[in-house]
Amino acid sequence: MQTEALLRSPDIVVEPTLTVERLKAYYTTKAFGIDRDIRAVDDISLTVAKGEVYGVAGESSSGKTSLIKTIVGAIRPPLHVVGGTVRFNFGGQTYDIYDLKPDELQAIRWRHLSYIMQGSMNVLNPVRRIKHSFYDFAFPHMGLGRATFWDRVRDHLRKLDLDPGVLDSYPHQLSGGMRQRTTIALATVCTPEFIVADEPTTALDVIVQRDVLTMLRDIQRDLGSSFLFVTHDMSVHATVSDRVGIVYAGRLVEEADTPTLFRSARHPYTQHLVASLPKIGDTTRRASLSGRPPSLADPPPGCRFHPRCPLAMDVCSKEVPPLVSIAPRHRVACFAVTGAPS
Amino acid sequence: QDISNLPRKETVIIENPEGTVKNPGWFNIWVNGGGGLSTGLQQLTMDTLWYIDPDQGINGPWYNSLAAEKPIYNADFSEMTVKLRKGMYWSDGVEFTADDVVYTVQTQIDHPGMVWSPLLAVSVDSVKATDPYTVVFKLKKPNSRFHALFTVRWNAIWIMPKHVFEKVEDPLKYDFANPISISAYKLKNYDPQGKWYIWEKREDWQRTPLGLLGEPGPKYAAYVDGGPPDKKTIAQLKHELDIIHDNTPEGMFTLVEQSKSLATWFKGFPYAHPDPTLPAVIFNTQKAPFDNADVRWALALLIDIKAVDLASYRGAATLSAVGVPPTGVAMPTYQAPMHEWLKTFELDTGKSKIKPYDPTIPTQIADMLRKQPKFKDQIPTDPTAISNQFGYGWWKPDPKAAGELLERAGFKKAGDQWMQPDGQPFRIRLTVEGDSRSVFTRAGTLITQQWKQFGIDAKAEPTTNPWQPMQAGDFDAAIAWSVETWGGDADLSFFLDSWHSSFVAKPGEVQPARNWQRWSSPELDKIIEGIRGISFDDPKGVDYGMEYLKLVVKEMPTIPMMSYNVFASMDTTYWTGYPTFPDDPYTDPVPNWGNSRLMMVKLRPTQP
Amino acid sequence: MAAYMIFVARRFAQLLLVVFLGISATFFITHMTPVDPVTESVTAITNFGKSDPEAIELMRKTLTELYGLEGNLFEQYVTFWSRLVRGDFGPSLSAFPTPVSQIIFRALPWTVGLMISATLISFTIGNTLGALAGYYRKSRILKIISLGLIGLQPIPYYVLAFILLILFGFVWPVLPITGGYEMNADLNLSFALVLDIIRHSILPAMALVLVGAGSWLTGMRALTSNIVTEDYVTFAELGGVGSTRILRSYVVRNAMVPQLTGLAMSLGAIFNGTVITEIVFGYPGIGTLLINAVHAGDYSLVLGLASLSIIGVAIAVFLIDILSPLLDPRIKAE
Amino acid sequence: MFTIVRDLIRYNIEFAVGFAILLLLIGAVILSFFSPYPAADIYVVAPDMPPDAEFWLGTTSRGQDNFWQLMIALRNTLAFGLGVAFLSRILSLVVGLTAGYAGGRVDRVLMAINDSVMVIPHFPILVLFYFVLKDDMNWLMLVLILSALGWSYDARLIRSIAMSLRTRPFTTQSVYSGMSMRKILVEEHLPYVMPIVFATTMNNMIWSIGMEITLSVLGFTDVDTPTMGQMIYWANSHSALISGIWWWVAAPVVAIIVLFIGLFLLSMSMNEYIDPRSRLNRMGS
Amino acid sequence: MSLLLDIDHVGKTFTQGGLLSRRSIEAVKDISLQIEAERPEILSVVGESGSGKSTLAAMVLGQQLPTRGRVLFDGVDVASIRSGADRRAFMAKVQPVLQNPFEAFNPLKRVDRYLFATAANFMAATGKPTRQEIEARVDRALVEVGLTLAEVRGRFPHELSGGQLQRTAIARALIPDPRLLVADEPVSMVDASLRMSIVNLFSSLRDRLGLSIIYITHDLATAYYISDRIIIMKKGEVVERGNAREVLDNPQHPYSIALKNAVLTPDFA
Numbered sequence A: 001m002q003t004e005a006l007l008r009s010p011d012i013v014v015e016p017t018l019t020v021e022r023l024k025a026y027y028t029t030k031a032f033g034i035d036r037d038i039r040a041v042d043d044i045s046l047t048v049a050k051g052e053v054y055g056v057a058g059e060s061s062s063g064k065t066s067l068i069k070t071i072v073g074a075i076r077p078p079l080h081v082v083g084g085t086v087r088f089n090f091g092g093q094t095y096d097i098y099d100l101k102p103d104e105l106q107a108i109r110w111r112h113l114s115y116i117m118q119g120s121m122n123v124l125n126p127v128r129r130i131k132h133s134f135y136d137f138a139f140p141h142m143g144l145g146r147a148t149f150w151d152r153v154r155d156h157l158r159k160l161d162l163d164p165g166v167l168d169s170y171p172h173q174l175s176g177g178m179r180q181r182t183t184i185a186l187a188t189v190c191t192p193e194f195i196v197a198d199e200p201t202t203a204l205d206v207i208v209q210r211d212v213l214t215m216l217r218d219i220q221r222d223l224g225s226s227f228l229f230v231t232h233d234m235s236v237h238a239t240v241s242d243r244v245g246i247v248y249a250g251r252l253v254e255e256a257d258t259p260t261l262f263r264s265a266r267h268p269y270t271q272h273l274v275a276s277l278p279k280i281g282d283t284t285r286r287a288s289l290s291g292r293p294p295s296l297a298d299p300p301p302g303c304r305f306h307p308r309c310p311l312a313m314d315v316c317s318k319e320v321p322p323l324v325s326i327a328p329r330h331r332v333a334c335f336a337v338t339g340a341p342s
Numbered sequence B: 001q002d003i004s005n006l007p008r009k010e011t012v013i014i015e016n017p018e019g020t021v022k023n024p025g026w027f028n029i030w031v032n033g034g035g036g037l038s039t040g041l042q043q044l045t046m047d048t049l050w051y052i053d054p055d056q057g058i059n060g061p062w063y064n065s066l067a068a069e070k071p072i073y074n075a076d077f078s079e080m081t082v083k084l085r086k087g088m089y090w091s092d093g094v095e096f097t098a099d100d101v102v103y104t105v106q107t108q109i110d111h112p113g114m115v116w117s118p119l120l121a122v123s124v125d126s127v128k129a130t131d132p133y134t135v136v137f138k139l140k141k142p143n144s145r146f147h148a149l150f151t152v153r154w155n156a157i158w159i160m161p162k163h164v165f166e167k168v169e170d171p172l173k174y175d176f177a178n179p180i181s182i183s184a185y186k187l188k189n190y191d192p193q194g195k196w197y198i199w200e201k202r203e204d205w206q207r208t209p210l211g212l213l214g215e216p217g218p219k220y221a222a223y224v225d226g227g228p229p230d231k232k233t234i235a236q237l238k239h240e241l242d243i244i245h246d247n248t249p250e251g252m253f254t255l256v257e258q259s260k261s262l263a264t265w266f267k268g269f270p271y272a273h274p275d276p277t278l279p280a281v282i283f284n285t286q287k288a289p290f291d292n293a294d295v296r297w298a299l300a301l302l303i304d305i306k307a308v309d310l311a312s313y314r315g316a317a318t319l320s321a322v323g324v325p326p327t328g329v330a331m332p333t334y335q336a337p338m339h340e341w342l343k344t345f346e347l348d349t350g351k352s353k354i355k356p357y358d359p360t361i362p363t364q365i366a367d368m369l370r371k372q373p374k375f376k377d378q379i380p381t382d383p384t385a386i387s388n389q390f391g392y393g394w395w396k397p398d399p400k401a402a403g404e405l406l407e408r409a410g411f412k413k414a415g416d417q418w419m420q421p422d423g424q425p426f427r428i429r430l431t432v433e434g435d436s437r438s439v440f441t442r443a444g445t446l447i448t449q450q451w452k453q454f455g456i457d458a459k460a461e462p463t464t465n466p467w468q469p470m471q472a473g474d475f476d477a478a479i480a481w482s483v484e485t486w487g488g489d490a491d492l493s494f495f496l497d498s499w500h501s502s503f504v505a506k507p508g509e510v511q512p513a514r515n516w517q518r519w520s521s522p523e524l525d526k527i528i529e530g531i532r533g534i535s536f537d538d539p540k541g542v543d544y545g546m547e548y549l550k551l552v553v554k555e556m557p558t559i560p561m562m563s564y565n566v567f568a569s570m571d572t573t574y575w576t577g578y579p580t581f582p583d584d585p586y587t588d589p590v591p592n593w594g595n596s597r598l599m600m601v602k603l604r605p606t607q608p
Numbered sequence C: 001m002a003a004y005m006i007f008v009a010r011r012f013a014q015l016l017l018v019v020f021l022g023i024s025a026t027f028f029i030t031h032m033t034p035v036d037p038v039t040e041s042v043t044a045i046t047n048f049g050k051s052d053p054e055a056i057e058l059m060r061k062t063l064t065e066l067y068g069l070e071g072n073l074f075e076q077y078v079t080f081w082s083r084l085v086r087g088d089f090g091p092s093l094s095a096f097p098t099p100v101s102q103i104i105f106r107a108l109p110w111t112v113g114l115m116i117s118a119t120l121i122s123f124t125i126g127n128t129l130g131a132l133a134g135y136y137r138k139s140r141i142l143k144i145i146s147l148g149l150i151g152l153q154p155i156p157y158y159v160l161a162f163i164l165l166i167l168f169g170f171v172w173p174v175l176p177i178t179g180g181y182e183m184n185a186d187l188n189l190s191f192a193l194v195l196d197i198i199r200h201s202i203l204p205a206m207a208l209v210l211v212g213a214g215s216w217l218t219g220m221r222a223l224t225s226n227i228v229t230e231d232y233v234t235f236a237e238l239g240g241v242g243s244t245r246i247l248r249s250y251v252v253r254n255a256m257v258p259q260l261t262g263l264a265m266s267l268g269a270i271f272n273g274t275v276i277t278e279i280v281f282g283y284p285g286i287g288t289l290l291i292n293a294v295h296a297g298d299y300s301l302v303l304g305l306a307s308l309s310i311i312g313v314a315i316a317v318f319l320i321d322i323l324s325p326l327l328d329p330r331i332k333a334e
Numbered sequence D: 001m002f003t004i005v006r007d008l009i010r011y012n013i014e015f016a017v018g019f020a021i022l023l024l025l026i027g028a029v030i031l032s033f034f035s036p037y038p039a040a041d042i043y044v045v046a047p048d049m050p051p052d053a054e055f056w057l058g059t060t061s062r063g064q065d066n067f068w069q070l071m072i073a074l075r076n077t078l079a080f081g082l083g084v085a086f087l088s089r090i091l092s093l094v095v096g097l098t099a100g101y102a103g104g105r106v107d108r109v110l111m112a113i114n115d116s117v118m119v120i121p122h123f124p125i126l127v128l129f130y131f132v133l134k135d136d137m138n139w140l141m142l143v144l145i146l147s148a149l150g151w152s153y154d155a156r157l158i159r160s161i162a163m164s165l166r167t168r169p170f171t172t173q174s175v176y177s178g179m180s181m182r183k184i185l186v187e188e189h190l191p192y193v194m195p196i197v198f199a200t201t202m203n204n205m206i207w208s209i210g211m212e213i214t215l216s217v218l219g220f221t222d223v224d225t226p227t228m229g230q231m232i233y234w235a236n237s238h239s240a241l242i243s244g245i246w247w248w249v250a251a252p253v254v255a256i257i258v259l260f261i262g263l264f265l266l267s268m269s270m271n272e273y274i275d276p277r278s279r280l281n282r283m284g285s
Numbered sequence E: 001m002s003l004l005l006d007i008d009h010v011g012k013t014f015t016q017g018g019l020l021s022r023r024s025i026e027a028v029k030d031i032s033l034q035i036e037a038e039r040p041e042i043l044s045v046v047g048e049s050g051s052g053k054s055t056l057a058a059m060v061l062g063q064q065l066p067t068r069g070r071v072l073f074d075g076v077d078v079a080s081i082r083s084g085a086d087r088r089a090f091m092a093k094v095q096p097v098l099q100n101p102f103e104a105f106n107p108l109k110r111v112d113r114y115l116f117a118t119a120a121n122f123m124a125a126t127g128k129p130t131r132q133e134i135e136a137r138v139d140r141a142l143v144e145v146g147l148t149l150a151e152v153r154g155r156f157p158h159e160l161s162g163g164q165l166q167r168t169a170i171a172r173a174l175i176p177d178p179r180l181l182v183a184d185e186p187v188s189m190v191d192a193s194l195r196m197s198i199v200n201l202f203s204s205l206r207d208r209l210g211l212s213i214i215y216i217t218h219d220l221a222t223a224y225y226i227s228d229r230i231i232i233m234k235k236g237e238v239v240e241r242g243n244a245r246e247v248l249d250n251p252q253h254p255y256s257i258a259l260k261n262a263v264l265t266p267d268f269a
């Protein structure tokens, strides 16, 4: 509880910095006769307000990484965007990610939009010292003289409780936590307005994880940036995110403010996620979900959760439930909640 | 572009077949120290008492070089007296005297390890200068051919400059870095990497035996590493290499076709010079079944020499059915009379009597070649020219007779395969010299193919160095030569003496050089002893020679095939005067011979 | 630092062991050769001249004694090592009494000079093109150049060398076709000499580069196309780092470690390509020496040359081993 | 298997070309058994004939039909290259996998041997072997010797992969399933090093065939077995390059180039097939 | 009372060759720990990264030999196991469960191969088992974890979900009828939704089969949820040990307290 209070941002300005509309992105594997689409992002719409921390949760392979790769325009074949738009609003100006020329996109990167990749243990060039990465990534964006630039970098590191000595280290000389923090420092040194982080704390131990989360939160508060934050760990979302969207098999199935989501989730999948979280001091038996996650190449028709859903109805296997607002800032996609279509 | 900074018109560039010399700064020719021999060193700066040219020579094949006259033996050949020329000078201005000769002999005897030390040590009892121009050798045992040691065929014992070597502590370790010359040229420069040597005409060239024959034409003579045959050919087409030592037959044909300024020994086919060496199929006669003359004859009768000739020399061979090379003085002296004798020679196979000799083979080859448009005009029609260029004749292939001979030797044919008397398949491994003499490999491959077709398990085995297995007796048969003659002199002792049975090694032991076939015969011993007992210029020598030739026809210890044809050629852009047959066959055109120094005297600039 | 020194010392001990084993193996192999240096010398001496069987026997005995070949194999082995540790390869047998080292070191600079420059040039060309081809996978020109170089690579070196020689020495005679410098050259160091040497080295070097560059190219291309999929490259691309910089500091820099190991190996093994160069272009060097020595059964010289090569490769590997922790900070000195 | 090949041919132009070349080679190999002339026999046809309808690739100066010589030489060279590649791959696999998996003393001993082999200069040793073995230096022997020399560098590569495989959890799983070391190496680890084995096979073949040619040109091999090297040797000893018999040299050279381009394309596309990362790269383009 | 596992003052030192600094790391310092044969239990080992948990597990499994002290299993010193037969007998009693189910199976091989191999290798005591015996044993083990052979047979790892894979891995470990499972972070790579099914499986295995399980984890919540005893490690030492619920409800050592505080609790209820 204290943690929550400590970490939670007090006020949320309601002006979307990011607007995602009907976004679809598929992995198309055409070669060798196996002709198929993996619908990793399937018709997702969401907005992120200025200064908001938006969390994306969902089990492994549900398409979280694909979603945010699409959002930041980091797509590589075979992933490609099939439909929808991604618009950022930086300083009153709108940038449509898939309408920009490569050099325009290059220009907003890092300056306005930073991306901390999943598995960021390996994102630093292993054979060069860390300062070179800072120089390569940030120097062209900051328009500062060399000396001022390095002063700024050192200040930034100190602010994040990192010894500026890390600049002279090689990545492998740092522990996992340090490396993750350095990557975060690298992603934030240009004070971007929008930060995207994919599983920044997975594979860190609890104490380090807490440090890193605190640091992220501090940065976010300092810069007033928006955060798009992906992890499968619900307890992290509980701690960090202002609002959480639950992704199941490439679709957004529920979205609500964090407390709402944890207290009164409506989608059966979300309910299950919340209910299965063990807590210290609580030994009541937790049920586990049967079945296995659907294949995105050949997802079940209708609601993708229906084969595992305790509340499944006939219609669920035939029609796709739309994401419907059932309360202010609470959307859910489930016929059992919103009622079957007539 | 120029390949040197020498005045091209005054320089003759000659291939040295030794290629790259391993230890280029070593000029002490009396010690085998890795230096080159035919870098020009032995041709242009060395000299000794006499020369016998493989061909006609300038005033006859015999030339008294540092000696003033022929050797003088006492009655029982145990003493040889030499009269020396006067007025011959070393290139450093010191006069050549009898002391140099005595010193040469004595130093070598005193230093085992020097090249000619053993030869001298086993023959010379004592050597003395009775006056500055007379040397007397006392021999350990009578030796009617002792002078041969000092008579250049390819080389001989070269005379050492006493005044240089006597100052040296150990002549075995002395590199003779500034070679003092007793001939018309002296060292100008050499490549420390061993690729070229440049010799310059001495100002006092008249004071040398070579100079006595006339003024040498080229001011400079460069002996160079010619590289692989194709490259030599290219270099000669570019006029960058005046004399090629030896080429592939095809390289020679290419030159003939493309060069407008080529001189060769024979003007037409086969162009090459027949060396006084006799490539033959040499049997290891100590090894069964090659100890049986019937087997050897059978194998000879299985060879279709026309095919072998075409395969090895593309027809450019000079054939010989008898045991002397078909070249030089041997043609009138031995080949022609033997030709007549062979026409009537009969061979008894046990079942039938055949006349194996076919005198028409050279004509057949000439006719065949004439059909090829490339060579049409170059093939002689005159019978003498055909004999000179293609040889007199050879054995007719006769598989039937061969089979009968084998049967007489106890062989049996089982299916397609001939079996030895002991029941084992008849297997022959024919050792051939691989990369350096590809014509031998070609010939060997074809011969074994012919044997194989007859049902013998035969295979050619190329070896880089056939002398090794031949010395060790570790072979069935080989293509190589064990016959070498003077070329310009009819005396056969040059090789024949070492065929005496006393020199034949026991099986398994190392055979001293020459009689690779390890053949011993009381009749041959008698011939050899006869030759030993007469003087080298005794006309009886030729009679002994004929006896030898008839003997080896009957016994066939080796199957003589042809002369070793050397595809030497000269580009005449800068120089003329190359020896050619029959116009002016004054010397062997192959430039690594010591005798080839005569070319220097004959070469004249083409362009003024 | 101390740890590094221990590591270096350990590697050095390993180097010594490897050199010892390698040279010993070569010693015994060379001494197994049926070619007897004495017989060889005797043949060389008597091949063309008058020979007398009795004298030849005497010569054989004398030479055996002179060349010091009387002891048994083990004794010779001990002598060999006791000399070698003093840096002495003994006298050459086919060029007795000239020391092997003198013969080798006369030719060595040429081989080393030509092979090192040719290797470095093909390394540079091959790796540059390979990196570009791996990074810009769609480029047509690069594809064609790569395929061209890869196609040249298997052409037998002898044939390629000869074609070059015919092209540039005969058809369009712009380059000298033989030797390391012109005949009768003044070998005192001068500008003209250097020019002359360079002119003579162009053809042989070109032949070596043409066949060598292809293999560097394939290696580098493969490495590069692996490295471009690494996270740190993707991250740098997303970070807006310029593509030249990515290619240079991220891709090539990471690929260099294995390539440099390969470079060290091929520099150490300069023997292998040199023989045919020397034969075709008449270039000075140790290749011809080796063939000569083998033909002549000159074990001393063969051993000298082989040992040199073994030491060369071993040292190259050693250097790369001790330098690679500095090149690639991830590699730990174990 | 069949469908994979079919799809590879359809979607991967490199593979298709490589595969076509492979078929061509196989065709040549099969054809070579139907040669009307024994391989080593000479003067069976008129020499020096340029290519025409009767002699597709002309005839050699040794009176052999160049086409049939080439077919037989291709077969022998392929067998030679594959033989060396196969044997040396086995050596490097055994050493590399064992050293990487076993670690410790085994690793040290194996690597000491490995490094000693690595530093031995190939060329002098081959030339020496030729002298030591003389007549026994036949084609099979050369395969054995080259195999014995050509494995060490690749063994090191394989070892480095094996070392990381050893720490992979599935190795532990296999150990606790009671599998023997041999079984783990052969069945669990081997598939992972196959890509590198493929890739090194090509280099190894270039190396061994190149060595064979070099040795042949220098006259250090068995002249009775027609191979690419032997063809060039004979062509060279008949000065074919300068006497205008170009087809005699061109045939083996073109064949070798085609052979290697084929091998190269195959190994490249196989690698892409095996390594999903580069496969995915391609599909985007 | 006999001890199933007796970890007796065990220590493990690694020498790590840094390039410029060679240092030795005491991964485990003097740890003693016993599990009684008669009382099956789940023993949780928690602690920060690098505290030596995995090293301890490796020593129990005989993969690493202790530098100091002894590990006795059923009274036999693990270090004294030499022969293949001894090793096999040991492995029949102690089996591992690995961290990442996706990594624990060779992606190029079918999953069932490990099951059949284990059965074939560890049933050998009763003579060479027939195909049917093997399949029966495998099926029984799979049923134990809530799967059947029919579901698993012929499948490749990528065809199974993480939970299925992890359960298959556990089933494999059960085939030799082991006494002890060593599970090094068996759920840290598994989704929240699957995590509980594995953890629940552990407690049911203990209850039904009488298996002891060493459960290594970062996750204090699941440790609290299933374990009987817990030890908390820091820098190779045990800082606190005891009944799991007691220790976690009321940690004493400062490090244990910090650890507990770092746990993020989704406490909105």
Ligand SMILES: Nc1ncnc2c1ncn2[C@@H]1O[C@H](COP(=O)(O)OP(=O)(O)OP(=O)(O)O)[C@@H](O)[C@H]1O
Residues within 6 Å of the ligand: A027, A029, A038, A040, A058, A059, A060, A061, A062, A063, A064, A065, A066, A067, A077, A078, A079, A118, A232, A296, D280
């Ligand atoms: N390069 C690719 N090619 C083809 N399919 C891919 C590729 N990358 C991911 N996928 C597939 O897309 C789907 C979504 O993957 P994604 O990485 O977005 O999941 P995630 O939710 O981030 O999972 P995790 O929690 O494991 O990171 C998965 O089924 C995955 O197999």
Ligand SMILES: Nc1ncnc2c1ncn2[C@@H]1O[C@H](COP(=O)(O)OP(=O)(O)OP(=O)(O)O)[C@@H](O)[C@H]1O
Residues within 6 Å of the ligand: A205, E014, E015, E016, E025, E026, E027, E047, E048, E049, E050, E051, E052, E053, E054, E055, E056
């Ligand atoms: N094979 C090894 N060689 C050298 N050091 C090692 C080795 N294995 C482990 N270590 C070191 O021993 C210490 C303890 O490692 P261990 O893996 O046991 O920790 P852990 O508690 O399992 O950590 P984690 O929670 O990250 O899995 C670490 O500092 C580690 O670096």
Ligand SMILES: [Mg+2]
Residues within 6 Å of the ligand: A064, A065, A066, A118, A198, A199
């Ligand atoms: Mg992800």
Ligand SMILES: [Mg+2]
Residues within 6 Å of the ligand: E053, E054, E055, E184
């Ligand atoms: Mg661990």
